[in-house]
Amino acid sequence: ICIVGARMTGMFSSLLLKKAGINDITILEYQDRVGGRVHTQYFTDNPDDERRLYGELGAMRLPYIKGRPDLSQQQIVFDTIDYINEYNKKDNPDREIKLILFIFSNPNALYYFNNKKAPSGEIMTNNYSESAGIKQLGLPDVIPDNYLKLWNDSLQPFFDELDKNFTNGLINLKRYDHYSAYSYLKEVYLPKALPSKSAYYDEIINAIEVQELGTGDFRHSSFVSVVIEMYTFSDTNYDISWSTIDKGMQRLPNAFLPMIKKENINLKYSSEVYKLKKSNDSKIEVFWKIIVTVPLGVVRHWDLPLNYSLSGKILLQFKSRFWENPPSETGANPTTSNIGIIGGITYTDLPIREAVYPSEEERFELALKDLATIHGDIVYKEWIPGKKNNKAKYWPNDKTTGGAFAEFGVSQVESLMGAVMRPEESIHWGGEHTDIHWGWIAGALNSGVRVVREILLENLMSDKWSELKNMRLLKYWNGNLDAYGDIGKYRQDDKISESEIAIVIISKGDGAKRII
Numbered sequence: 345i346c347i348v349g350a351r352m353t354g355m356f357s358s359l360l361l362k363k364a365g366i367n368d369i370t371i372l373e374y375q376d377r378v379g380g381r382v383h384t385q386y387f388t389d390n391p392d393d394e395r396r397l398y399g400e401l402g403a404m405r406l407p408y409i410k411g412r413p414d415l416s417q418q419q420i421v422f423d424t425i426d427y428i429n430e431y432n433k434k435d436n437p438d439r440e441i442k443l444i445l446f447i448f449s450n451p452n453a454l455y456y457f458n459n460k461k462a463p464s465g466e467i468m469t470n471n472y473s474e475s476a477g478i479k480q481l482g483l484p485d486v487i488p489d490n491y492l493k494l495w496n497d498s499l500q501p502f503f504d505e506l507d508k509n510f511t512n513g514l515i516n517l518k519r520y521d522h523y524s525a526y527s528y529l530k531e532v533y534l535p536k537a538l539p540s541k542s543a544y545y546d547e548i549i550n551a552i553e554v555q556e557l558g559t560g561d562f563r564h565s566s567f568v569s570v571v572i573e574m575y576t577f578s579d580t581n582y583d584i585s586w587s588t589i590d591k592g593m594q595r596l597p598n599a600f601l602p603m604i605k606k607e608n609i610n611l612k613y614s615s616e617v618y619k620l621k622k623s624n625d626s627k628i629e630v631f632w633k634i635i636v637t638v639p640l641g642v643v644r645h646w647d648l649p650l651n652y653s654l655s656g657k658i659l660l661q662f663k664s665r666f667w668e669n670p671p672s673e674t675g676a677n678p679t680t681s682n683i684g685i686i687g688g689i690t691y692t693d694l695p696i697r698e699a700v701y702p703s704e705e706e707r708f709e710l711a712l713k714d715l716a717t718i719h720g721d722i723v724y725k726e727w728i729p730g731k732k733n734n735k736a737k738y739w740p741n742d743k744t745t746g747g748a749f750a751e752f753g754v755s756q757v758e759s760l761m762g763a764v765m766r767p768e769e770s771i772h773w774g775g776e777h778t779d780i781h782w783g784w785i786a787g788a789l790n791s792g793v794r795v796v797r798e799i800l801l802e803n804l805m806s807d808k809w810s811e812l813k814n815m816r817l818l819k820y821w822n823g824n825l826d827a828y829g830d831i832g833k834y835r836q837d838d839k840i841s842e843s844e845i846a847i848v849i850i851s852k853g854d855g856a857k858r859i860i
Contacts, residue, residue, distance in 0.1 A: 351380030379597030399659035450688020458482025677720035
């Protein structure tokens with residue numbers, strides 16, 4: 345079996361295939377690292393340096409519900425960490441993954457929208473903004489004071505259904521796939537919640553959109569997609585907590601490497617796949633099954649309707665953590681609380697919230713400019729310039745990803761979800777974009793389980809699948825969608841035809857060649 349991409353799906357599916365007794369496995373990876381969009385930037389090369397600086401260019405946090413793994417849709421990530429830690433415990437203790445708290449919210453983090461400050465001229469904190477009036481926030485007078493509560497109230501009934509039974513909740517939610525977030529609010533929710541304000545629905549929706557997602561997102565994003573995304577962050581029924589990995593998220597895919605080596609899985613770096621083709625050529629060796637885990641944005645042979653988020657990250661290095669001290673002590677812009685910020689998120693509608701397109705050095709300058717608008721000129725005084733001290737990553741320009749994560753448009757969950765999951769002869773499709781939890785590591789792992797299940801069940805290995813699904817590792821696997829995009833069931837009525845597939849790759853510096 346060949347797996348295209350040493351990403352989280354590829355690494356995890358190789359583990360499961362080995363557990364199922366399939367021994368001849370090859371993983372082809374274009375880069376010289378594993379993990380895909382799990383990508384930590386380290387600013388020194390010494391892994392033993394306890395104080396070395398790092399930042400996350402990709403995945404950065406893991407949500408969970410305290411004490412309720414049965415309700416956490418992403419429990420499979422934590423169970424995978426436990427499994428890999430146990431695997432490495434004896435021979436590779438240095439690979440241990442330690443979880444630490446990710447501080448998601450902070451009342452003293454800053455709020456800067458519409459170029460508005462507090463009447464005193466201070467930058468507003470998140471806490472201050474919650475009690476500020478509409479005019480003070482720079483919004484039109486027609487916007488009701490509870491405009492953000494309206495947004496939360498429009499989502500909560502769907503969250504409640506998902507909490508009761510995730511599968512049934514999805515079935516109900518898919519009925520609204522023909523709506524964008526904008527059209528659902530304007531045509532369904534607001535006429536019930538604010539019947540007398542119909543002339544101002546656009547202004548209300550725009551205010552919510554800028555605050556919650558970003559300009560334009562409500563109009564091109566499927567309402568189903570938005571509900572699933574917000575479900576992770578905003579479900580008020582449970583206390584959602586957040587973790588991250590000490591010393592970098594990159595340690596998660598790297599922790600698979602001892603297993604890859606010990607289990608004799610053939611991992612080939614610097615291998616660019618550019619063609620999948622049938623072959624009757626007896627002179628070359630071919631694969632029985634292929635699992636493609638790379639994002640669809642990389643598969644340039646097709647004109648694909650599924651979009652990817654046009655986002656990136658910029659890591660800037662400073663001489664000190666000036667933001668952790670009161671602004672009155674550092675000379676930073678005064679804030680309404682005059683309290684330092686430790687953890688949490690500052691919210692703004694400045695360009696640093698959105699993707700930028702210039703060169704890496706210009707991105708640093710643009711990010712600094714926006715940070716200086718919020719924090720003051722101390723940003724320039726404390727910044728350590730130079731490309732070796734800073735890093736910008738714009739995922740749509742990355743040849744191996746084509747974007748940050750999948751974004752389903754109106755009606756695409758219904759029309760495309762099954763299509764991106766469905767096997768094509770001997771080719772199986774994995775990756776976060778093929779799971780209901782797109783954009784998350786959990787989605788990548790879920791899809792890895794799904795493609796392994798497809799292969800085993802299609803080839804009369806149901807006993808092996810039964811053994812796998814009863815493992816502690818897969819106890820909370822979320823298999824709500826099958827390979828046909830259906831919810832809560834798996835079909836075997838359409839037999840996949842058996843054909844062997846040859847892969848043509850480019851090994852860097854080695855020319856084009858066919859590979860076993």
